[in-house]
Amino acid sequence: MCGIVAAAAQRDVAPLLIVGLKALEYRGYDSAGLAVLEGGEVHRVRAKGKVREMEALYQANPFPGGTGIAHTRWATHGVPNEANAHPHVAGRVALVHNGIIENYAALRAQLQKNGHVFTSETDTEVIAALVDHHISKGMPLRDAVLATVRGLEGAYAIAVISRDEPGRVVGARRGAPLLVGVGIGENFLGSDAQALIQVTNKIIYLDEDDVVEITRDSLQIYTLDGKPAERTLHESELSADAVERGEYRHYMQKEIFEQPRAVADTLEARIGPNGILPNIFGAGGEELLAKVKGIHIIACGTSYHAGMVAKYWIEEYARLPVSVEVASEYRYREAVVPEGTLFTAISQSGETADTLAAMRESRRRGYIGTLAICNVPESSVVREADVKLMTRAGPEIGVASTKAFTTQLTALALLTLHLAKQQGLDSKRYNDLCSQLQHLPRAIEDALKFEPEIVELAGRFILRHHALFLGRGAHYPVALEGSLKLKEISYIHAEAYPAGELKHGPLALVDEDMPVVAVAPNGPLLDKLKSNLQEVRARGGELIVFADTAAHIDGNATRGSILRIDAGGEFIAPAVFTVPLQLLAYHVAVLRGTDVDQPRNLAKSVTVE
Ligand code: G6P
Numbered sequence: 037m038c039g040i041v042a043a044a045a046q047r048d049v050a051p052l053l054i055v056g057l058k059a060l061e062y063r064g065y066d067s068a069g070l071a072v073l074e075g076g077e078v079h080r081v082r083a084k085g086k087v088r089e090m091e092a093l094y095q096a097n098p099f100p101g102g103t104g105i106a107h108t109r110w111a112t113h114g115v116p117n118e119a120n121a122h123p124h125v126a127g128r129v130a131l132v133h134n135g136i137i138e139n140y141a142a143l144r145a146q147l148q149k150n151g152h153v154f155t156s157e158t159d160t161e162v163i164a165a166l167v168d169h170h171i172s173k174g175m176p177l178r179d180a181v182l183a184t185v186r187g188l189e190g191a192y193a194i195a196v197i198s199r200d201e202p203g204r205v206v207g208a209r210r211g212a213p214l215l216v217g218v219g220i221g222e223n224f225l226g227s228d229a230q231a232l233i234q235v236t237n238k239i240i241y242l243d244e245d246d247v248v249e250i251t252r253d254s255l256q257i258y259t260l261d262g263k264p265a266e267r268t269l270h271e272s273e274l275s276a277d278a279v280e281r282g283e284y285r286h287y288m289q290k291e292i293f294e295q296p297r298a299v300a301d302t303l304e305a306r307i308g309p310n311g312i313l314p315n316i317f318g319a320g321g322e323e324l325l326a327k328v329k330g331i332h333i334i335a336c337g338t339s340y341h342a343g344m345v346a347k348y349w350i351e352e353y354a355r356l357p358v359s360v361e362v363a364s365e366y367r368y369r370e371a372v373v374p375e376g377t378l379f380t381a382i383s384q385s386g387e388t389a390d391t392l393a394a395m396r397e398s399r400r401r402g403y404i405g406t407l408a409i410c411n412v413p414e415s416s417v418v419r420e421a422d423v424k425l426m427t428r429a430g431p432e433i434g435v436a437s438t439k440a441f442t443t444q445l446t447a448l449a450l451l452t453l454h455l456a457k458q459q460g461l462d463s464k465r466y467n468d469l470c471s472q473l474q475h476l477p478r479a480i481e482d483a484l485k486f487e488p489e490i491v492e493l494a495g496r497f498i499l500r501h502h503a504l505f506l507g508r509g510a511h512y513p514v515a516l517e518g519s520l521k522l523k524e525i526s527y528i529h530a531e532a533y534p535a536g537e538l539k540h541g542p543l544a545l546v547d548e549d550m551p552v553v554a555v556a557p558n559g560p561l562l563d564k565l566k567s568n569l570q571e572v573r574a575r576g577g578e579l580i581v582f583a584d585t586a587a588h589i590d591g592n593a594t595r596g597s598i599l600r601i602d603a604g605g606e607f608i609a610p611a612v613f614t615v616p617l618q619l620l621a622y623h624v625a626v627l628r629g630t631d632v633d634q635p636r637n638l639a640k641s642v643t644v645e
Pocket of ligand 1: 336337338339382383384385386387388391435436437638639640641642
């Protein structure tokens, strides 16, 4: 999704802006650009494609200047090309924008009537034109931005410079993140702390509707009515190293292998020899959970799959009803909220537009409160939730989510056990589940050792166009997640079904060209799954089975391959079986030569609807 970096400094900022944009590449984008003020002129360079392509143009024709704005664009209004790339220039103003302006068509028509000629198809150019229009009426840049954003509907984070005010950048946000990086003798704006960490770790997160003005030695925040405002300065714990790829070929591979550590971090100081520790949900958490009679989980993408696993867990062990829904559906329908229901948002980034909007919508629907399960402490979802349980995955750069998913499962397992105890699960079972959860980092580490076997299996997918994934119970969402990973990064069409649904449709697709990947944990549903596998085998389908070492599956009974993995117990098995599916998708994508960390058309953080 779009990214913003801006700087006001004494030194030349274009190289800093390029470094910042590169740190944002993981978010997904399709064009990039930057503009710098120098000698009363705006110098601009933009290019379709990667930041390095824009950088090459800049290197061929570099320009100095200590004030600048830069952007990576993920196309919404208008195709990805140079004309639609940001910064957009109107008169004396250059501007970058994340988000979507909903009333842009009316604003654009009005500006055109007044004689403004647009050079792009974007909603962003309308904002630039409005700011320039207000300046032409005599307003300073800051007031022009305030006047402009008051008339905007939709979501925005913007950064603006004006030829008339060298040394100054004005930013504003509503519904899309923007933060200030405070340096020594220089200040910055960014859409994400990652963009600024190379230059400063002192970060101020702007509130909704804030407007900010920076120069190299001053910084002032205003509310929408133009009154000065104070916001807290944070020291970010992000390190530039955390986003280094190290010995790994791709971020995704690195992040898959970081999972034992990330899961252990998520468990740390939250579970002990006697079970779940007190106060893991922070202030007011236990009081809120004590009132819970049911849970609505809302999320998108991979986070939604984590929520689906939690439904199986919480209903089985805590005997509380759980519903799980994708945020884009939930926010626009009238969900029934029974008394005592807790709203739970799951989000890696904490900035996903639909999840955030659903959470805001939930406020008027009569929940007892909101819980956020999230990976980014200062994100909007976390800041707006009543209580939170942070995943501690560290920065996730690969667009295809991996360690965020298993740490979400870990946090949800902690929630399940807290509720199970509260609801009176018998202590023997409770203790067994707790010790399984403590074993999870180790079980994932063991599963990672199958990488060489999985590389072999991946070879069978190179020329395939389709794949089916099957699972039952809590492994149905694991199958969904496995198929999502494969389609996201290898572009193979993959679908997942609860194995029992096979004969109600997808079996018609099964022939020798259709690989069928099945997850076969040990448990009461194993025999049923075995019959489903026979159905595939009888149609000549090629089976790839990830089975628990404790599950009795005859290797000869499958036409294809069986990989036996120690799942470490029924409770944690969904998290463990996720790992070979991630590795499979990863190695298929590597063999097919796709852009693994930045798959086409996708974005890491979807901050528009
Ligand atoms: C995007 C990402 C997915 C992610 C989803 C939800 O689509 O590409 O990997 O699962 O957004 O993101 P969130 O940050 O809310 O978990």
